[in-house]
Amino acid sequence: MNRNRRFAILSLSIFLAGGLAVFGQAPAAKAAAYRNPAEIGAAMKALAGKYPALARLETIGKSAGGREIPILRLAGGGKVEGRPAVLVSANLEGGHVIGTEAALRLAEKLLAGYAQDKKIAALLDARTIYIAPLLNPDGTEAFFGAVKTGRFGNGRPVDEDADGAVDEDGFEDLNKDGKITQMRVKDPEGRWIPDPKEPRLMRLADSKKGEKGIYKIYSEGIDNDGDREYNEDPAGGVLPNRNFPHDFEYLVKTAGLYPASEPESVALLKFMDGHQEIALVLNFSSENTILNQQQTAQAKAGGDKVRVPKDLAQYVGLDPEKDYTLKEVADAANAAGLGGGMTITEDMIASFLGSGPAVQIDQADQPVFEAAAKDYKDALKAAKMEGLEKHARGVGKGSFVAYAYYQFGVPVFSTDLWQIPEAKKEEPADKITADKLKDMTNDQFLALGEEKIGAFLKDAGAPPNMTAKVIMEAVKAGKLKTAQMADMMAQMPKKPGADGEDHPDAYKLQWSDTALKGAGFAAWTPFKHPQLGDVEIGGFCPCLGLNPPAAEMDAPISAHVDFYLKLMGNLPVLEISGLKAEFLGGDLYKVTAYFSNAGKWPTSTGQGRRARTAWPIRVELGLDKAQTLFSGQPTETIPVINSGETTKLEWTIRAKKGSKVTVKAWAPKLGTVQSTVVMD
């Protein structure tokens, strides 16, 4: 174990060449280093040990590879059971280790702040905060492995090429540089060429531009099983963050055989199902759902309307040729007595007609997400991190975040913490382009001067005999007009390296060159491959872009921890804001109760109500034996209370003067509130 560690440190320091922090060993030190699963486990244990009254270390299960999945439960004074909770989840993807560090930092801030910060104390006294920083320990272990493969699947063996043998053809680090990069081979069927602007990067040849492919590209390795495919069945298995049940990709091997097929996702799903008091999920992964609100599946046009089959339509009195909302159909069905005493709900109609799941953010929830997005962008601006928006990735198919919103039905926020910064492009203001040429007069063109015109012709790929002098003479003689030149320019094939689009990964390479002193990219180097012959090995380090250099992780973590703490403060707060008893005469009293939401967010999400996983508020009137209810229900439900709003419920009861009545309001995600009123 030690020897591998040392080798890991060695290869990691080669990777982080040039003055970046060497991999630390002491978990207690405020190290500028990412910690592996063993160190994370130790750190969590230490935290729980340091704050025994507030923190408890638990495990939610084991990974496919047999590793524990740890979770910290943070709760302040008072009864813990039944209080609303928050889940902070991180690094389901395995390689997003900055997420792990951020989750732990958040735990540390809460625990250290309890004694000093009133807000934090109030938060921890009222709510339980669950922190799960290491949800894919197999994948994270792979991240810290001696050879960087860029794969963070769990430890389940998967026969990816369906040939009967499992994991028989994995990657090989042929050039022993500690990372699995690519191999490029010259091949008549090759479709790849070096990018004209940045030849280290590969792009597909575009036949429309007259480009012809040169290379085939493989991942680094040999053909272990002789099937002429390379590395098509490597070890490490399924990606847990694609294994959740919303918009699951069926029949894709890396997503798993079926939703919840993997122990990591089962552990988390079991945990969620067993903790219905979780009212908010704050996630760290490569998904930044606050900046990119695009959903994975498209709603059908008019998706919420359905058509009723003929004989059912006739029975309930609807038109089989018209579209109705689910509510309209349910109301018609109930009016026709279809249920025979049982109330037909919209879900039953949806179920019977085979309507599918929700795929768009519910209209009722959009204001919450929009307000959060605004606050988040302000926070990013203050931290000078606006660059996060450009390459923000939205929610993924089958991801935990998608399940948490669409099926578990709570507000969910996911951030990626950091992206490779893209340097701003400097365009020389006086560069001549075809468009500018069109608008220029002949005189303006000539006024540019021979040098500029010469450079322009060279850039435009003009043939060598077409010098600036020749062109200027032609324009002077009236033989050539600027507009004609503009057209000709547009027609001509571009000279390699001429004004064209940057390779989409060019900004990554640029950052690797400057910030990492080139360590993020392996230069193409010849290699003699046992099967393919002469190849070149090179390409991006597979882990590039997932996390910032360890020395730079503090600022993004800090900004996001503060923002997530702020979000936790928005949770709804159920209150009985008023309770009175009014004497009506005789032994009759009218009891009126007012229920309010003192928090910023509604008491449940629209999607949670649609999925029926966010229960309505249940109100119970507690009477003693001598009291009887005259009008009103002993139990009532309130579907939702928006922020700052109040709902009123009334009962008329017969009771003795001086007796008491209790009103209790409860929902799994809101906790219980209770109040008593005396009849006088």
Added chain:
Amino acid sequence: MRKKFGLSLAAGILLFAGLLGLQPAQPAAEVVLSFDHFYDNAAIGKALQDLRAAYPQLLTVQSIGKSVLGRDIWAAILNSPKTGPAERKPGYYIDGNIHGNEIQGGEVALYTVYYLLKNYGKTEFATQLLDRIVFYVVPSMNPDSRDFFINKAADPNSPRTGWVPIDDDRDGRLDEDPPEDLDGDGSITMMRKRDPLGRMKTSPDDPRLMVPVKPGEKGEWTMLGEEGIDNDGDGMINEDGPGGYDMNRNFGYNWQPEYVQGGAGPYPFAWPETVAVRDFVLAHPNIMGAQSYHNFGGMILRGPGAKNLGDYNPADIRVFEEIAKRGEKIIPGYKYTIVYKDMYTVYGGTIDFMYADLGIFCFSNELDMDPIAEMSPKKEGSEENIMDRINRQENLDEMIFRDNVEMGENFTNWKPYKHPLYGDIEIGGPRKFSSRVPPFFKLAETCHRNAAFSLYHADQMPVVGFENISVKKLDGGIYQVDFMATNAKITPTITGQAVSQKLHRPDRIIVGGKNATLLAVGEMRDRYLNQTSPVKTLKNAFDVIGGVPGRGRREYRMLVKGSGSITLTFDSLKGGFAEKTIDLN
């Protein structure tokens, strides 16, 4: 129609009796099972253990897991050891009773095991079947509800669920308000109360029946619902009974959450019974065909359960159809039905998981048809008013059936009862065995015909052979060996689904023999022009991509270097094993 019914019943009874009568040699411990009653889970376990003792070579019995309440989920594995290990044979899987009240699948499955064991070595069909195919049988997937349905007070439609407590009415309490058998007749029947404003009135034709009141007419009865009391004082009766979910919506393929598919649970395979069955099926990847018994209605179902992920592979559909059409003849009255199209939408059902994720040809039979419907043939093609349907003659026929055929066993006459909330009421109505399960005198026929269908289906599992072999000597010690891999049965050696979705390993032909080397192989395109298409040559083997079609063949030409003889082995995950020695000289 009545005549035919009588004839087939007689034939069924005769065949059944004959089956028991044909006993040339009595084994030391003879097991006699009868199919005129229902077996609870312990009885199933005992019957299987008794059979195991009588047929130790052919039968293995194991518990594949425990239910929520700790009952064993029994499985039987039938394999003929003299023809090789189970893994090398196509497997046929049968289960029943995933819905707790749909019990007769348990008897059908048990009958199938019993029939095979009794007739192996006696009839040609049973002997060759058990020699070729290995059977995996789970008679009851939901033993907790099975036992409750058989031994306690239930109604024909429940309990369907498993027994994890669920807060159905969301009041913070679990399973606190189940139905009660107030009159102690062993079933949950109905409660009614005399009410001049009620919507029902006594039927003029039979005082035990009620008909809806016409507008303006005086009422007599209000229906109060199923027998029970308000246990939790919330003003509702029987709103939170045991469990409250549907295990046949909890499987992994095309699973949808509760609000889309009621009963589906919090995530796939959330309960011990569904986990046990899943793991048992996954442990036997040689399973190629399957049957999952339900009730009710007389249907031979195939998936998909929903249309959002598309229909099954067209080549596979043809196989399903041919087998199902024969099934319609074996079980007259049963109709071949496609779930999403002809029935209703089912997300996360067992049969979709088996077909789409595992590449198994899986049917689901909805057992039994309404014996009362046979008494008065329905007028086909007439658009009936719903109200007329309720008043139909059939209701009177039902009482004739209950009185004169069942002789009162399945109907409780209305009797007064003092209800704590409603006061003077009456309790009565059809009992738990009155519908969905067959009357005892019909159970044997249900068992035999459905067993016969699934054994027919099992018999159509692939059988591969090597035929039309010719050897031609070429120069340099190289031989050209032509052959056909043939499949005599309707089922291909691999489903189209498994091929297109790469679900599992393809079939492989392995060349063996001392000094034998496979140099090249091509698939025959034109024998006369000697044209072959290239086939990727592995080390002395090649894959039969796409398998051998049902009643089809794949033709190959190999170039081998060798001497003496070579062996050809067909090695398929689900399509079985075949071997042939070829003399090169």
